[in-house]
Amino acid sequence: MTRIARDVVFVDGVRTPFGKAGPAGLYAETRADDMVVSVIRELLRRNPALPPEQIGEVAIAATTQTGDQGLTIGRSAAVLAGLPKSVPGYAIDRMCAGAMTAVTTAAGSIALGATDTAIAGGVEHMGHHPMGSGVDPNPRFIAERLVDPSALVMGSTAENLHDRFPAITRERADAYALASQRKVAAAYAAGQIQPDLVPVAVRSAERGWGLATADEPPRPDTTLAALAALKAPFRPHGRVTAGNSAGLNDGATGCLIAAEDVAAELGLEARMRLVDFGFAGVDPEVMGIGPVPATEAVLARNDLTIDDIGLIEINEAFAVQVLAFLDHFKIADDDPRVNPWGGAIALGHPLASSGVRLMIQLARQFAGHALAGGSARGVRGDGVPPEASTVDPPGQHSARYGLTTMCVGLGMGGTVLWENLNA
Numbered sequence: 001m002t003r004i005a006r007d008v009v010f011v012d013g014v015r016t017p018f019g020k021a022g023p024a025g026l027y028a029e030t031r032a033d034d035m036v037v038s039v040i041r042e043l044l045r046r047n048p049a050l051p052p053e054q055i056g057e058v059a060i061a062a063t064t065q066t067g068d069q070g071l072t073i074g075r076s077a078a079v080l081a082g083l084p085k086s087v088p089g090y091a092i093d094r095m096c097a098g099a100m101t102a103v104t105t106a107a108g109s110i111a112l113g114a115t116d117t118a119i120a121g122g123v124e125h126m127g128h129h130p131m132g133s134g135v136d137p138n139p140r141f142i143a144e145r146l147v148d149p150s151a152l153v154m155g156s157t158a159e160n161l162h163d164r165f166p167a168i169t170r171e172r173a174d175a176y177a178l179a180s181q182r183k184v185a186a187a188y189a190a191g192q193i194q195p196d197l198v199p200v201a202v203r204s205a206e207r208g209w210g211l212a213t214a215d216e217p218p219r220p221d222t223t224l225a226a227l228a229a230l231k232a233p234f235r236p237h238g239r240v241t242a243g244n245s246a247g248l249n250d251g252a253t254g255c256l257i258a259a260e261d262v263a264a265e266l267g268l269e270a271r272m273r274l275v276d277f278g279f280a281g282v283d284p285e286v287m288g289i290g291p292v293p294a295t296e297a298v299l300a301r302n303d304l305t306i307d308d309i310g311l312i313e314i315n316e317a318f319a320v321q322v323l324a325f326l327d328h329f330k331i332a333d334d335d336p337r338v339n340p341w342g343g344a345i346a347l348g349h350p351l352a353s354s355g356v357r358l359m360i361q362l363a364r365q366f367a368g369h370a371l372a373g374g375s376a377r378g379v380r381g382d383g384v385p386p387e388a389s390t391v392d393p394p395g396q397h398s399a400r401y402g403l404t405t406m407c408v409g410l411g412m413g414g415t416v417l418w419e420n421l422n423a
Contacts, residue, residue: 056115061098290413
């Protein structure tokens with residue numbers, strides 16, 4: 001039997017405001033699974049043309065799958081959200097790229113025809129489940145020198161990147177971090193981030209009930225002097241600080257994806273098309289370089305170069321990791337294509353949820369980059385190559401194609417290539 005893969009589109013995405021992890025954070029007394037429920041219900045509210053019984057899968061990622069992030073959270077959150085019991089679900093884990101992997105895995109099922117639509121996302125309550133809690137690394141990792149001891153400490157892997165790329169100085173990392181804070185502040189002031197935030201009821205035994213409506217982590221008043229004064233906790237005289245890294249955060253994300261023809265039949269607006277994706281492994285002690293080989297593989301398969309990419313959403317786990325990616329592809333630190341509304345250094349990085357945050361922002365930015373003459377044909381089964389590099393004026397970049405990319409703990413990277421469908 002001959003099968004033809006179906007095109008998969010991103011219909012909509014939402015997220016909770018991100019909170020600071022810890023007893024004083026927004027979600028200190030809010031359950032992780034309830035945060036996912038809020039996301040699922042908001043996707044249904046915003047897309048009434050989708051019959052709930054036609055959701056083919058609910059795929060939710062979590063790095064720590066115990067407690068309120070356990071019990072096969074994709075299935076349990078679907079039931080808690082009131083979806084029909086006929087809708088299946090599952091949990092998935094690829095550390096920081098959990099939600100990204102939930103999307104690509106569900107998209108594979110849709111492309112194959114096993115299902116028509118899916119909700120995919122991720123959650124991480126780092127206040128309830130600190131990074132590494134409950135983990136018991138096999139002693140062979142170190143005893144047999146399978147990895148460098150620093151590979152199990154994410155901040156140390158970032159220091160290793162500074163060692164490998166001495167041109168990426170502490171000063172340059174701090175400058176990038178300041179730019180991220182300023183871009184997030186500008187995006188908030190322009191109302192660009194708020195449309196995809198789900199208000200979440202939060203409870204505090206001391207303060208009573210409240211409503212989370214905005215991200216808690218951003219520090220709009222940050223200055224270079226303040227960043228320079230921060231201590232480097234991972235190494236004496238180090239370069240990685242709390243100011244040029246993402247924080248410890250709580251949050252949930254989710255998106256609705258569908259076969260392109262099914263979305264059209266249901267009257268669901270497709271915001272971008274999934275063209276290709278790839279994951280790559282690297283030495284765990286320099287895990288931050290992971291987006292480079294993942295991106296190179298995706299670009300090569302689609303006969304593209306980085307100059308054909310009009311928007312890049314890269315997760316800012318650490319400033320040095322982003323700068324290593326930019327240097328590899330000869331992209332300026334302040335290139336307007338890169339994280340135009342800021343990134344995780346300001347917004348936060350609730351591990352397994354962040355991949356869909358990147359997609360949400362890319363889809364919203366695509367909407368502001370309408371393409372003359374309608375959407376382009378991507379490199380799919382038709383063998384027709386993209387034409388962005390031949391139609392863009394010299395030195396300019398269309399937003400016909402965009403990337404979401406991120407590094408992943410234990411030495412991986414993930415990249416998804418998207419096509420703008422806004423005509």
